Amino acid sequence: MNLPWAAIAGGGLIGTSAVVLLATLGRVAGISGITAGALAAPRGDRGWRWAFLLGLMVAAAAVLSWQAGAGQPPRALLRDALPPWQLIAAGVLVGVGTRLGNGCTSGHGVCGLARGSRRSLVAVLVFMACAMLTTFLARHGGGLS
Template identity: 50%
Template sequence: MESFTPLTAALGGSLIGLAAAVLWLGNGRIAGISGIFGQLLPPAQTVVWRLVFLVALVAGAWASSKLFPALGVGGVEPAALVPPPATWGVPPPVWLIVAGLLIGFGTKIGNGCTSGHGVCGLARLSLRSLVAVLVFFGVAIITVTVTGIV
């Protein structure tokens, strides 16, 4: 967290909120990534806007990293995946697969992900989203405490 700056955090949060508002007001859709991605396979009738949104999401992150490399996590050093705890003896590919499956399962049973509940749900004053965000943060605190990974 030594590279945290309030200005870039506020700018990033504002852009995320603006993107969510534009999607909601312009398309009547919530910017929950798990819902957007989850409706690609099997294809829903509204595939085009979902693909455009996801491609723009990745392209925007890539372009920002190239245009403003010092704004990334850790300054000018490229971000890296967090390795599994050495004492656990889990190979990194297994660590990533298990983490991805847990995230997918959690978003399915939680009816959404952190972006859908945290950004859009809280903005709509959804009680279900408030409970979900409190659970997300509680589990994150416990995970950091247990694994020691920050």
Template identity: 50%
Template sequence: MLIDLASFTPGLSLAGGLVIGGAAAVLVLFNGRIAGISGILGGLLSLPRRDMAWRVAFLAGLVGAPMLASLLGHPAIADIDAGWGQILAAGFLVGMGTRYASGCTSGHGVCGISRGSIRSLVATATFMAAGFVTVFVQRHLSGG
């Protein structure tokens, strides 16, 4: 296994994790809400719409932060080796999984585990196992 040292940024990764954890803690302490992206977005899409201001602000921050980083000279460049059909299918499957798991990786992994939720621990372990299997199949069994 080779590590691309130009992309190996443990300091920035740690800082990002601390910011995400801090933001999740602030949201639950001051607003009593879980920072799960699927639940936040789902609250905007369902009727009746409640608590719109903080939901819009949270999602605007998710979109705005990479845009601000790009303006400051640190663009987030994604190198996705997939076509639009694969991307749409993956998005659909992730959306289905999010509904079946009653939350997404951010809600279960960041917020649920920190609250000691067994359901979140099982969901996060399942997400991780599915990711490990997918990478293994793609790299070793797909023939490509």
């Protein structure tokens, strides 16, 4: 049986980092909140945010480097190459959705549910239902895939 070890390890690392951040600094590991606060938070509250974001970038670079060293092309770069305007539009839409939802999917799903937040439960139920509907339509809706 071929288990998705990378996904299991990644999920464990995400959960561990969320617990460590909450236990040590009393902060929630919602990426959109951390990113927004990296520029807007009071000066004494920015260092841990930048360290967290830098850690995300270093980890991504390490995985890409490891893949290249193992002879595997970086999958994220090879998926669907989109024109720059579509990438920018997608980023703007994600940002707007994050603001409308008072957080991103990772913040609600990992941290909000762990804290027992009702708002996060509703958010997770809504985005999971939308994801399932989108997947169904893409696979069976005739021409959306």
